[in-house]
Amino acid sequence: MLYKKLQVLLIAALCLSGSFLPSVAENFSSQIPADCGEVICRSNENSSSQLFIIGLNHRDALTRSNGNKTVRIQEEVYQIGDWLIHREGVELLLPEGFLANKTPKIEVEKIKAALKKSKCNGFPGMKEIEERLVDDKTYVNAEMLLNENHPLRLRQVEDEQSYFAVRDSILKFVNTGKDSCDFLSIKSELDYLQERRTAALLQRIPGMVDDEFQQGNIKAKKAIFTIGMAHIPKIIEYLNKGRIEIHSPLSISNRSQDYTAELNLRKANFNVYVIIPRTLADDPKVLEMNGLDKIVFSFRRQSFVNSSKALP
Secondary structure: OHHHHHHHHHHHHOOOOOOOOOOOOHHHHHHOOOOOEEEEEEEOOOOOOEEEEEEEOOOOOOOOOOOOOHHHHHHHHHHHHHHHHHHOOOOEEEEOOOOOOOOOOOOOOOOOOOOOOOOOOOOOOHHHHHHHHHOOOOOOOHHHHHHHHOOOEEOOOOOHHHHHHHHHHHHHHHOOOOOOOOHHHHHHHHHHHHHHHHHHHHHHHHHHHHHHHHOOOOOOOEEEEEEEHHHHHHHHHHHHHOEEEEOOOOOOOOOOOOEEEEOHHHHOOOEEEEEEEHHHHOOHHHHHHOOOHHHHHHHHHHHHHHHHHHOO
16 A cells, blocks of 8 residues: 555655644544545644544536546545544534535435444445445535434534635636736635635634534534645644634735634644545645645654654
């Protein structure tokens, strides 16, 4: 397996410089089935309040069709989620893009029995899961299947104003040619709105988890938050800094829309894991394209160093 080979190769790379990420989740990351995914960041390891952030790839945002690896990635997200539900006792799911009042109901056939033990090889029920995910005629994803097969609480973490502002900006960007004099300005505005949306999602999570806990809907302050891979580098940056800093787009000259705030996850003392599916973790081009190559390399190297120090 590529990950195992990298552990050996990392020995030769220990002298290289790299940014230090939050402390390595040695026990937790060693327990996650390696064929399913990989922890690439962790912060505040001593807290019992836990947020598991799973980075993923969705179907095409415009056509709703699967890409070459979408189905396999969605399977791995399902497997990671199932493992967290059964092994960590997570009862709350917070999916990116879920709008409680606007998400259409999908007519789906229930899978016969709830899964009771998670394995990534020979995973019971995965044939049915794959058949559901590969069907382009009916929109279904890993989060919907997790909610369908487990007694989960599902909450809308999206801020609708931010969500629709990003959607409109994407459409505007798609319709703008690279040769347009407004291209850089429109791209800057889209990046700004995406960062504000990501920040809004993160800032809302602690309050939602606490609300569900106080109402007795969940037994512990734990949640799964799923979000696209493109957002993960900024999320890790915010976790490292403990605060959010977003600068105004190029079209705003007086910086009046700069946004800074302490990260609510830090204030609420959350232990945060960032996990990515194995298919994405083992694809160097995907990691580089999403700005995660150096982050993943640094975390793996630090994990290897910490593991070596623990040896007798």
